Amino acid sequence: MEITKFQGSEVAYHIRHDLRELPNEKSYGNESINPDLTKNNYSLIDRGKTAAEVNQYRKELEKEIFHYKRKNLVHACECVIQCPSDCPQEQKKAFFQESYSYFVSTLPMGEKCVFVAQVHTDEKHYAPDGSMISKDHLHIMYVPGVPDTKHAGYKFKLCADQLTKKAKLRELHPGLQRHLDDCGIKATVYRKKTGDGKAIALSVGQLKELTARTGIKLDHSLSIAELSQIITSNILKEKQLKDFQKMLQEKEAELSSALSDLSAANQQLLAVEEKKDAAVSASKEKIQGLDNDLKKTRDENRILKEKLADMQASYEAKENELSEAKAKISDLERKQEKSLDTGWGSQSGWGDSQTQNLSIEEEKIW
The missing domain is CATH 3.30.930.30 (BirA Bifunctional Protein; domain 2)
Structure with missing residues (x-):
């Protein structure tokens, strides 16, 4: 009041x-x-x-x-x-x-x-x-x-x-x-005064300021005993605060050390990750090179198969021509034999000349 x-x-x-x-x-x-x-x-x-x-x-x-x-x-x-x-x-x-x-x-x-x-x-x-x-x-x-x-x-x-x-x-x-x-x-x-009964009169404004600065909720003037108790309590709290601050500093040092270790571990992990990425990249390049070689080999095999097919076709065509030539030769031989049998072979030089021409024709075919 x-x-x-x-x-x-x-x-x-x-x-x-x-x-x-x-x-x-x-x-x-x-x-x-x-x-x-x-x-x-x-x-x-x-x-x-x-x-x-x-x-x-x-x-x-x-x-x-x-x-x-x-x-x-x-x-x-x-x-x-x-x-x-x-x-x-x-x-x-x-x-x-x-x-x-x-x-x-x-x-x-x-x-x-x-x-x-x-x-x-x-x-x-x-x-x-x-x-x-x-x-x-x-x-x-x-x-x-x-x-x-x-x-x-x-x-x-x-x-x-x-x-x-x-x-x-x-x-x-x-x-x-x-x-x-x-x-x-x-x-x-109102509280009855204790001790010698002396009190420190505080205005409302002073009570508010004391509360704002210390956090102690006061709504009445203080006796000497109450003030003494507050000071003693405050000293104890200050000691507890110092102890807490010291413990906090120690915890901060431990945390800093742990963070440093964690940072080193992260660096090692990053190095392993980089090596792994490099190995993966090299493997991919090697696989790509093998794929290119395989594609090239397949293209070459395809060309060889095409050439082989062409050669096979050409070979078959030559064989057909040879068969036809052999048939012609056989037919001429039969005719020659028949001619000899009928006496045509006694005519001057025809038989030898005809036989020579057929031999020449056969060489051309082969």
Whole structure:
């Protein structure tokens, strides 16, 4: 829980911030705000639809309250109540409603002096490890009116100091815790102090920054004992981190060696693959040469077969001619013999001449 005081010139700006009402093309100064989640924000009261209407409600209320005309006069206060991490999701709305009811019960003017009661669910903070830390919270802005017994015509006067005294603020957390316990809401907003009771007060902004830097989810101020425990735990975690980093370096060295071995094995495999490819290529070339030789031999055999066929045909033709010549010779011999038998052979020289001519003819045929 954190309470802030605002002078007159600051009030309108913070109303616009709480209502997420920004001028066109303007962005939130808070980088933790996710505009896509703003639609989930909601208000516990209705003082107007716009920041201007809400601020006008505040101004009209101030007319009923006595206040001095000082430049540094506090015109409004704001209380921010964060939903603790141990609050169940289904009790969040009840937590904010009961926290609002309790806080209003501590104000002398009651709910009338409250002009903003806005629940923000659109601010998401992230720890160093990347995990999201939800910090839903309630903004309660109110006019710090207290009973006025001095000025006629006024029941209340502006006096923020009277509402923010340390004694009053010390009672807020334990009082809110008792109220939540009575309502059955399981949320821790106050713990009894241990040790010497001394505590380190932290603002909401400081708690957010501490969470963002360390990842430790905090929603309350720290006691000395708690801080000591966190520091001790952090030292232990740092030692564990160093040990882990050392182990990681060793594993990286082993991985690097394994990668080197794998690279050498890959090189050997590539060399074997290259040799295999070269052998396959040479075999293919040899097979291609044998195929070419076989084709050439087949062509030569075909030509030889054709020549042999031609020679066979020529031989057969010669044999036919020889047979015919032999037949002619046989026929002539028969005729000659017949001629001799009939006495023709005694004619002068015919028989010898005829026989010589036939011998010459027979030589030509052969």
